[in-house]
Amino acid sequence: MELKDAMLGRRSIRFYKTGKISQADIQAIIAAANMAPSWKNSQTPRYYVATSEEAMNKVREALPERNTENTKNAAALIVMTFERGRAGFMKNGLPDNEVGDGWGFFDNGLACQNLVLKAYELGYGSLIMGIRDEQVLRENCSIPASQIITAVISLGVADIDPTAPKRKEVEDIMVSLG
Numbered sequence: 001m002e003l004k005d006a007m008l009g010r011r012s013i014r015f016y017k018t019g020k021i022s023q024a025d026i027q028a029i030i031a032a033a034n035m036a037p038s039w040k041n042s043q044t045p046r047y048y049v050a051t052s053e054e055a056m057n058k059v060r061e062a063l064p065e066r067n068t069e070n071t072k073n074a075a076a077l078i079v080m081t082f083e084r085g086r087a088g089f090m091k092n093g094l095p096d097n098e099v100g101d102g103w104g105f106f107d108n109g110l111a112c113q114n115l116v117l118k119a120y121e122l123g124y125g126s127l128i129m130g131i132r133d134e135q136v137l138r139e140n141c142s143i144p145a146s147q148i149i150t151a152v153i154s155l156g157v158a159d160i161d162p163t164a165p166k167r168k169e170v171e172d173i174m175v176s177l178g
């Protein structure tokens with residue numbers, strides 16, 4: 001698949017067909033996520049992967065009703081986190097600049113984009129969910145305090161072909177510096 005096809009064709013998928021995901025596909029998706037650039041190649045994103053109904057239901061406990069419904073028949077739920085205090089920080093523990101752990105969020109987003117594009121290439125739809133309960137995820141997935149929790153991502157075979165929500169025009173978001 002060409003990159004432009006993945007970039008244009010990927011959509012947030014909120015309806016899935018029943019289906020499983022192979023461990024080989026999970027490995028390929030996480031490996032692609034980990035090829036994303038990161039602060040000083042610090043590779044701080046972490047992935048908690050639920051594929052059994054039991055494990056997915058534990059993750060669902062952290063989702064509001066709408067997001068839970070939207071993960072029905074999903075083949076996997078992935079909780080993304082990152083190691084705090086590393087991306088954006090020097091060896092002495094001080095932040096390189098004012099952004100601090102914001103660079104960890106930055107790297108997490110880059111990795112997440114690779115993740116959902118690779119999933120799309122392998123035939124899976126995805127939904128990134130930022131509306132989730134951090135404490136429930138931490139407890140149910142045994143996520144240590146050293147990691148900051150970002151999003152839950154569902155993966156599955158799409159049962160819908162949504163049209164792309166409208167994007168802003170380039171001239172509305174780009175400032176030419178000449």
Ligand SMILES: Cc1cc2nc3c(=O)[nH]c(=O)nc-3n(C[C@H](O)[C@H](O)[C@H](O)COP(=O)(O)O)c2cc1C
Pocket residue numbers: 010011012013067070127128129130131132151164165
């Ligand atoms: C950081 C982030 C958090 C999001 N959280 C949610 C969410 O909690 N629930 C949901 O239904 N969609 C969520 N979305 C999906 C967005 O609504 C969606 O990406 C946007 O409307 C554009 O649609 P598209 O992904 O099909 O291009 C989230 C997306 C991002 C990037």
